[in-house]
Structures are given as structure tokens and as C-alpha cells.
Amino acid sequence: MYLRNDARFKLSALAIATSLALAACGGDSDSNDNIGGGDGGGDPQPQMERLTRIATLPLGSEATGLFLKDDGEVFTNIQHPSDANTVADEDGNVYNLATVGLIEDADVRKHFEAVSVPQTDEEKQTMRVALGRYNVLGQQGNDWAGAPQPSLGGIAVQDGTALIKVSNDPDFNGWIEVSENEGYLFTNWEDRPGGMSRLHLMRDQDGRWAVKDNDATMVDFSAVKGTWVNCFGTVSPWNTPLTSEELYFDHTIDWNAPDEGEVQDLADYLAGEINTDHTVTYPNPYDYGYIVEITDATGTPTPVKHFTLGRYSHENAVVMPDQKTVYMSDDGGGVILFKFVADTAGDLSSGTLYAARVVQDSPVMDAAQAGFHIGWVELASGSNDEIESWVDEYDGITTADYVDGENSYISDRQVHEWAESKLGEDLDSDGVVAANPFGDDRVAFLESRKAAVKLGATGEFNKMEGININMTRAKASVEGDGPQAYVYVAMSDITGKMTDTQGVIQLTNDDTRCGGVFRMPLEADYNVSYLEMVELGGPYDPTDAANTCSVDGLAGPDNVAIMEDGRVLIGEDTGNHENNMVWLLDPEA
Template sequence: MLVPVLGLALLAPSVLPNMAHAANDVKVKSVEFVGMAAPTTPQDMAKMYSGASVQVTYTDGSVKSFPLTYKTLFKTDESINGTIAGVSQDKNGKPIMDTSVPNSPTPFVSDAPDSNSLFKVDGAKATAKGGNPLSLITHYEYITLNNAGKSAYGMVPASMSLTTLDQDKKTGELSPTDLKKVDFSGVDGLWIPCNGSLTPWNTHLSSEEYEADARAFEADPTQTFVSSFTKSYYQDDKKVGNPYANGYIPEVTVLADNTTTVVKHYSMGRFSHELGRVAPDMKTVFFGDDGGNTMLFLYVADKAKDLSAGTLYAAKWIQTSDENGGSANLQWIPLGHATDAEVKSYVDKGLKFSDIFETADKDTAGFTKIKSYPSGKVEWLKVKPGMEKAAAFLESRRYGAVVGATAEFNKMEGVAVNAKDNKVYVAMSYVEKSMEKDTKAADPTDDIQVKKIKAGVTYELDMKGGQIDRSKQPINSEYVPSMMKGLIVGQDLAKADSKGNTAAEDLVANPDNLSYSDELRTLFIGEDSGMHSNNFTWAYNVDTKKLSRILSIPAGGEATGLQVVDNLNGFSYVMSNMQHPGDEMILPEPLKGQVDAVINKTYDNKRAGVVGYVSGIPTSGQMIEWMSTDKSLSALRDMAEANGATVKWNESDRSVTVTKGSHSLIVKINDSSAIVDGQTVQLPYASRIENEKTMMSTSVLNSFLSR
């Protein structure tokens, strides 16, 4: 690895013409992530950091290593330009107060940042720092605990922020200059936003997961979070709420004046939206459906870049293998076509579960026996006449199960698209329970019968065009998943290791966030694991199948907000957040107590999550830049003496020693390394003799002489 001072700095050396020509013929041969070891000390287990690198190999055999670092943008309890990043707000934009401790009201502030969308908005005003203005949308999924130490999950409306970032034009470093909360007052607030994505047309697709059970709410409103959510959001104790008001995909548009608009896409169905990911055709959308007994959905919009109307499908799993998470052919069942306005009209009418379904409590003619999230119980349902569309879009999973779709997936999380290879990747965090064979014949269906892998599996789905649905009608998309199989498989341990791990530490456990880099041919995976003592973010090369750990999260925290950004104004980033540090630690004592003490000190007694990014990932342009500048050779003596250094030749070992002040450089002829102040550094080209002069790497020599 080159010494850090070399970095990616551009140099302007005097280059021999033949060497410049040689450098132009050299190309990038391969790019790979060199992973980091898992943390072992309490200090490392309690912090968020990267010790990984990107290694680029060129066609001439030379290698360049780009070290990675983690950079924090802000903690969720920090104020930026007067606004607390993770503060929860009511309908009027005022902080919602935590009154759980008498006479000590304080704002509810989230410790759980999730989805990020980093992008640039055309026409945005330059920042005061003089860099490129960028926009960052961030979710604040929930609040773990109130001030009294009791769970506040789901009881307080969630929030989203828009941060203005300054991107340094020379280094690419990001720094926040402003932050404001996104206004959801026009769409009934924001319900538990998990992951999200950036659309090809530069808008942010949010999510609302763990939709409230409308049947349970109708029987007893206190059995869901709907009432507490509504009372908090509207600051009105008389409001009861409507479970059908939330559970959709919101779309956020950021305008050049830094204002936002928000719409909810009711026609994309109501279920436990982990996220929606748009295909390259700009109208096909893939989803994660988080929870137990969930479903694989597909949405095809009527028009590109317009998600306000379309057809919703649900998948039937037709199993072909039970190994490595299983594999299956997929049959798509049409649930219906709708517009946002049509579905919203059902919500506005105050439609209830009992308006949509008839129910029975045993096997009854005309009723279908199903089991699905959020109930998780066996139900017997019949759709009331004329209520098929309402059922399809307000009770998408229940209706899907009634018409034969598979409702047996478990903890379906992130989704990523590899357009070049026609692949979709889907994370199944825990492959167990409803995905295992039903040996007791207790469930209504048993389509999925795979072997239990509690550590989870990331699946690969093949996409094809020209497909037909179960009703023999064509699906109007060239990006329809046809087959699904396990790709990256976790490994359960028979017993916990010395750090409390119950899954193999050097493999992914409980995959959650997914993001794919076209430029690097790499799938990035963020963990939400109760089986690893520390959660990690991983890089998986889809060609070489190499898996590399690139980021470690504080123990008990979750890796969230994963977004790979290829070449944004000449720089690449992997956005990655951390939520609820220290909340779910599985470390044994006394290690747990040691780590806990550091976490409390660093993350404000576990009250703060972190928003940030992995820095140092080179763009293809930077790789070529290094190839054309860092690979030139210069006459060592001429350049050294011109810069005030002394040069000594040693004939016995054919080496050159350069001395400048207290610094020394030793170079041997035909050796691809050098010694700088006692440290060995790798050279892009071996030093050699040309025209009776010692020639060596210009960039290394320049870096030494500039000390």
C-alpha cells in the first residue's frame, strides 16, 4: 500500500514521451475489495469504522490500493442550522414532546436513522462553503425508548429530513450546511419508514412498513399503534385514526429552491413496505415486504416516471430445490389495476375491514383459509361483492393469499437491481418459520419448504420480458422476475463463540439493506443481525463471488441507510448509517460491560444514531487518472537535486539513497518497492536504468520531495 500522503493527488511531472505512451496502453484489469477483520477490542466493538480498501490491478501487473474510511455527517440528536436532525414533529411542524418523566418535557428524537438518498438537484443554490450543493434525504424510522426507559416504537410519528451537503470539489468530502424536516401533513403523516431508494428520475421513494392490522383495530383500537400515532401527530386526544391511512410508498421530490413535495402511491398496494426499487424501464417496481408470512409483490406502472397508476401482482413460489435457501420458479398473479385517487377514495370514505371481507371461524364453504402478516393467525375470509379492488390495494397481502399467492416469506428486506445482468437481489433476513416445511400440517398452504437458515439468505432473481400472468395476460414489462434462488448464504453455529456470535462471523448474517454498484460490479449488504456481536456492511463481487467486510457497526446497533453512489461529480460514496447503538448486545460479560461503557460515552447514552458514509472508493475516472499520472517515471537524480536533496549511488547492491533534511528514500534497481523513512512502499513501476539514468515513479518521488 502506498503511504497515505500519496492519496489520489494529481501531479504534473516531466514525463518521458515513451512512458506516457506506455501508460496510455495500460488499462484496469480488475477491482476488488480487500476486507477488514472483525473487531476484537472493546474500543473497536463500540465504534463505527472501516479498515478495508479497494485494490485496483492494471493490465501491466501494477496494483494500487485505495484505503477506505468512515466519515460521520451528523448524529441524530445534533442540531444543524437550528433543527435537531432526528426530532419528531406534529402536523404543524412542531416538536412532539416526551412527557413520560413528570415536569421534564423534552422533544422525541429518533436514534434510528435509516434510508439515505444522496443526489444533486439541477439549479440548486451553491453552499456558503463554495463546493457542489448536494441533497440528502434521510429516514428516522422510530424512537427506541422514551425518557422513562419504555418502548416508544411506533407510538410516535416518524420523520424524514432533507440535508443540504457541501461537496468539496477537490476531495469530494461531504459536510452538512443545512437541515430541514420534510412536511408530511398533506398525506396523513409518516408511518415507520424503513428503507428507501432513489428513482431514475431523481426522486426519493420512501416506505411505511409493519402496516397496522385493520381487523384488529376494528375489534379493539388499542391493539395497534394507530390511535397513539394519530393523537401524537394531530395533537388531539379525540382523534382515533384510520389504519388504512398508512402503509404505502411515499415519493418525495426535492426542488431547486430546496422545498419538497410529497405524494403517497396508494395504487402500489398496502403492506409492510421495506422499500420500493424501480427497474431501468422506470415503471416496474420491486418491493421488500418485512415481517412473517409476507409476500413478494411486483408493480407495473401505466407510464414511465409516473407511479400514480398501475397493476399490482403477487408471486406464487413453485419450488424446485430446498438447498441454500431454496430455489423456485415464480408465477405472477394479477391483483388488480388502480389509480392513487381510486384507492385514496376508499381511505377517505372511512372504509373498514368488515366492509371488505366476510369472516368465518372454521372451514366454511365459500371462504378461503389463509395465514398472513400482520395477523399471523389462520383466518377464513370471503371478499364482499364489488370490494375486490379495495381488498387488492388496502389488504394486498390478505387478498393475494385469497387468490393463491404465496404468503410464506419471512423477514423480506432490501432489494437491489443489476440491470446489465437482468438480476434482482432480495434479502431474506431470517430463513425460518413460515419458510420451513410445515411438518404439523397446521398452515393453509405450504408452498415454501426450505431448510432453516436463521442467519438468512440473499436471493438472486432472474428477470425476463414477454411473460404472462396466471390469467394468461401479458405483463407489460421487460423486467419480470421468473426464477428465484439463494445466492449468499449465512451459516448458523451450533453454539455461541467467545464473542456471543451464533452465526459465522466471516459470512453475512441476517442481510437487510442492499445496494448495487454497476461501476464496481459489486452488491453491498448491510446487516440487521441478532446473531453477530457487531453488525457489518459487506461488499460482494458478482463476478468473482468474493465477499469482503468493509464496515463495522457498534455492538447492538444496526447497519442502515445503505446507498452506493457511483460517480457523483467525480466522486463515489457508500452511504451507511447506524441506529440504536448498544440496544441488542449479545456479548458475554465482562466484555459486554466494557463495550457498553464506550458506547454510552460516544453515542449519548445510546440516544444517538449516526448518519454518514464510506469514503475513499475510487471512480473509474480516478482509477484511470492514477494510471496515467502515477505511472510516469522521472530521472531520480535530476528531480531530487533540483529540489535540494542529495543523491548517493551504491554499486554493490545497485541502490540509490536520496536524503532531504531528516527524510530518506532508498530505491533499488528493478525493485518494485522503495523504503521511505524506514517504511516499505509499493511502486507502480519498478525503478530501472534508462540512458544511464535511474528512473523511478514520479508520484512517489514527488511525494517524498514535498515532505
């Protein structure tokens, strides 16, 4: 079931039979041990024994920006903590501001005892770690000498002359190492408009990391017309940060509505001033919703938007060791797993975009044993330059052009006509196969989610979050020199279209409200063709107001990082734990 030219591939009877047989071998639904492999022997292990709690976060915050350094130290941020937190830690830090930091003087790859669940008000208001110490590198609003924008997390208009906001939402951390004692930390600020900071870090004689000579800046995105909701990310195999624009704007028809406040802030960015007249400079929706690569990371950081990887709510993109194959998660409801294959290794500017079509192992499944066979629907091939020329055709549209119920951009009807033309089929049974309204494949790249569903991809996943691999393990696995490697993907809330009674995905189990972590075995040529649950969150208990999901299990798994030995770091984004947590999962425990 590798790449098919037929966009609406069909599973053979043999594949379906194999799928059902695998489901029958799934094991006891009351245990998560030996999922996806192992000898199945021994006593079942309780879910909580597979998890070790690395950190608990201050009240109100979520754990973002997980990045595992080569020496076992871990970057992790404190996003939007409660402004009511007043307790100071031993270094005098109070966690009522968004914080960028790392667990230092520690190696999470080695054995350690879990940190306890916070009990007192003091414990609940601070950052607590199982090993090492948490080092605050910066907090929102910190003013750095010489920075082109006014503060850490500061989102200014494109010429830097006026401040739109100071974000409290640090997310992705990307570490570009210069030496074992020096490097550059890139951090996303997940806002509208979005931002990214770069901290030049040095380790001092006491082993503590600190900003070097006030070298801390906000990346200039003016060359690409700004950026939008920079969420999670990865560092490419060629050592460039890849930041994800999480579009979260499903209906482009409303983009230029006069009351779209979030878009108005972006209009201010483009205008270069804070104002209320947006009829002259107004953003083009098709300029946003992509993976943005930061080139020249240790010099003058330069953003490059890769239109080729499609436009949707990018949570993350991870490039395989072949430097061509990219897997991408799509955050939101009714979303899609995407794949991209570049024409040239190390160059994401041209290639082919695919979307996953899945078949569940059995019609209705316990989520704890969920498994799906994957086939890849080819959407289109293109280059950044070609796609950007299509984007530019929608420049100049403003709120003055908005008419309620009408569309200033690509309409659903045009998406449908493009799909009929692409497939050569009458999809709506009106007796006519429509002609392509554009004569090109812009729909695939500018309205990727709608295009994928029309061609037969599965648009039923929910809250698809961080997706990641371990580069060394992946390369060894594919080349036959190491154990099986997996692409891991977290889903923070497995409800919506994944648990209804419609469509391909129909999962059961109350614990789905706590989310879960899935994995996909890497195959030859870095393909994947199977998705399986590896750790379901919970248990779920609606009577526990503070911790609706058990504190001994996952809740809202979000960003993930993978160790070379196959273990998985997981950061939470949940309201189902009073204090969000960072975990270490051993899938083979």
C-alpha cells in the same frame, strides 16, 4: 409464465419438470460457488472467500441506509447504537447516538483489503472501515439552525409546535446529486410516526462532505397525514426518493383499540398536540403502509403517497429502467413478493398490482441451493385518486367505536367474499359464490397481503428486506448489450413458514437462522420468473453466544446496493453478530 389473466395461474407439467431438472443441476450443497450459472469447473470456493468485510459497526447498532454514489463512496448509517459506548474516534465522535454518515475518500469498486473483526473493547465501540474514512454527517438530536422541526430525527406534531420524540433509527439514504461536490441526502427515520431528514451537502477543499450553511430539515409530511415506520428505499429513475412505510400492523381489527400506544402517537401528530383524548382526531389505518415519493427533492420536498402499490409492510420498492415495472419486498412473517406495472412511464399514480406465486424446485430443499419458479397473480388495477376515495370512507373511526372481537374496518369475511367474487369460485365449499361486498377492488390495495393469499399468491416468505438492482446493468442486460442482470433481495431470517413442513416453501439447513441473499434474473420487459439463493449466511453455531453466526459469513442481511459489475453491498441487521457488518459480495467468485 408471464402475466396471466387467471389470478390462480397453474404451472404446466413441463415447467415443473424443468424446475426439477434445474434443481438436479444445483451443484454440491457444501459449496456456494457458481450458483445460478458459471461453468462449474475448478475447486469449490469456501463461502467466506466470496465476501469482503467493508465495515464493522459499534456495539448495539445495525447497518442501514446503504447507497452507492457514482464515484464509489458509500452512505451507510449507524442505527440505535448502545448508549454505553464511550470510545471516541479520531474525529472525536462517540457512537452512542444514531448516526448518519458515509465512507468517503474511497472507491469500494476498486480492490481493497477487508477490515478485521473487532477484538478490543475500543474497536467494538467505534465505526471501523476497510478503506477511506467514515464521516459523521449528523447524529440524532443535532439542532440545525432554521429547521422547521427541533432536531435531526425529531418527530413533531404536524404543525411543528410540540415534539413527540427524537428517533434513533435512521434508515434509507437517498442521494440526489447536484454536482460531484454538491447534493441532497434524504434519510428515513424509522419510527411511529415516521420521519425523513434532508441534508444539503457540499464537499470542502479537503474532500470532506459537510452540511451546507446549516441547510438541514425534516421533511413535512402533514399534507399526507403523516407517515409510519419509514424503512429502506430507493431513488427512482427520474431522481425522486421513494420511502417505504413498513406497516408492521398485521391485524387492522385492533387499530382503534384504546391501548394501541403506537397509534396514539400518530393521533397526537394529527391533533397537533400531545394529549390523551384521541376521540376527535384519530388516524385512519388505510392512510398508512405505502410507498411515498418525495417530489421536488431539491426545492420544497413534497410527499406523494402511492396507494396503487398496495398496503403492507413495505421494506423497499425498486423501479426498473422502463420506469413502469416496480418490485417490492414485504417485511415480516408469512409475507409476499409484490410487483406493480404503471400505466405510464415515470408515473406511479395508476397501474396494476401483482403478487408472486412460487413453486419450489423440489418439495424439500437445502436452503443453500433453494430455487423457486415465479408466476404473477393479478390483484387489481387502480389509481391513487380512486383508492384514496375508498380510504376516506374509513375516516372518523376512533377508539370510541372499538368493540372487542368486532371490526371497524375491512373484515376477513369481506376479503373472502371479494376473492370469491373476483375468481367466480366457491372457495369455502359452502355452495355459494359470494358477491363482492363493495362492488370495487379496494381489498386488493387496502388489505393487499390478505387479498393476495386469497387469490393464490404465496404468503410464506420471512423477513424480506432490501430489494435492489443496478440501473445501468439492468438496462444493458434487457436490451442485449450487457451481461445478465439480477434483482437482488435479502431475507434476514429464513425461518417461520419458510422452514416448517407446511405449504409450498420447505427449506432445511440450520444456517437459515443467519438469513441469506437471493436474486432474480431480469428477462424481457423487465419480468422475473425465477428466484434463487445466491449467498446463505452463517455457518450457524448456537454455542457461540457473541457470534451465533460466523463472523466470516452473513448474519441478518438487510439493505443491499448493487454495483454495475454485479457485485453486491450488504448491510446487516442482526443480533447474531456482536458487531454488525457491511459486506461486499462477489456472486461469481
